[in-house]
Amino acid sequence: MRINRILLSTPLIVVALVIQVSILGRLQLPGAVPDLLLLVVLGLALVYGHVGGALIGFGAGLLADLAPPSDHAIGRFALVLCVIGYLAGLTKPDSGQHRSATVPLMVVIGAAIGSTLLYAGVGALVGDTAARHVGVGGLLLSATLYDLLLAPFTVPLVMALARRTEGDPLTGDGTGGQSGTAKGREAGYSWLSTGTGLKASRGRMPKAARMPREARIGGQRGGLLTRSARNKAGRIKGVKRL
Template sequence: MRFNRMLLSTTLVVVALVVQVTVLARLQLPGAVPDLMLLTVLGLAFVYGPMSGALIGFGAGLLADFAPPADHAAGRYALVLCVIGYLAGLAKPENGQIRSATAPMVAVVVAAIGSTLLYAGVGALVGDTAARHVGIVNLLLTSALYDLLLAPFVVPVVMALARRAENDPLADSQSGTNGADVASGWLASGTGLRIGSQRAGLRVNAARSRAARAGRIKGVKRL
């Protein structure tokens, strides 16, 4: 991976891990814990593609495996996020721009459910049966709900930072969109992340009209 990808990915993963361990894990919510690490990996994989998504997922999961209070076998969560990062990278849009909010939100739900099932399945293989005592159905429902509620405020921001680090022209067209606009675009069905591009189009049209008026004033012939 490029150096800027590695630097940004490492920074975002470390920040997500610190917030998850020190804040989200202490909320004592019923069922699962909101998985900020998963959402960060999803956002990066949506921009960088499957191979980078798998590498970022593996590194993020391995870091989480060793972060206290680690109560599971090392490499278990690394395998989960590696698979999720690769599959999420396969869903990367061809032009790099998400047209609808439906597909990313469905991807978040599928990733939340899939990561919980895969984590429990790997645990069963190594003799960890904690998921049976907690209730796998309760974990699936709460993890999907919490991640879905948190996703509009995490994934679009991560994607915007990743595009800006890549010097992606899409980042310039979306630079006028703040976090609240992006979150509202995800929450509003069918609008997606087109708010920034629509505003950019309006600015371009306004600039062209001003140029046309200026040309007529200067006496330039317009056909």
């Protein structure tokens, strides 16, 4: 993972977790708690892709599992946000930027519903039945509503910050390495085009070079025979040829 991604993601996740635990968690809202940490993970995953989204989601979920007042098994949030970050990162277009807000909005809705269901499902596997007493339907409705209200103020800002880090030439899964490889290939094979250009600049081939091989050999033999005959005639006549 890129160093600049870590330097940006870490403070964003820490600030979001502190706000969620100390402020949003104390509002005593009906149903679910507004998940600011989830929105930050989604904003980063929409820019960094599925690999970065999965890693960031796992780290953010692990911090949420360890942050007080944690009343569940460690690893539940890590698993949920890792899966959500991976799936959200799959929506990243090849151009690297979404053309409209429709896809991020659908991602927020799907993540709010999916994270609630996945968290309740994992809790059922480990014996946590708190979601049954609260009501999964009420949690889904309230979580989706709260996340949609917070998304316009959170996701675009996080995505804008994340795009600024993508301009730095660091190692990673971006397209810079591919373009550099293409340039290297062009530079490596440029001697072929240079050689072709030199041949082309020399002009057309000589007429003798374009003649068939048999004709050139026959002409060379005829020239040798004619020269020998001339030399012999010169010796007979006593004429010194210069």
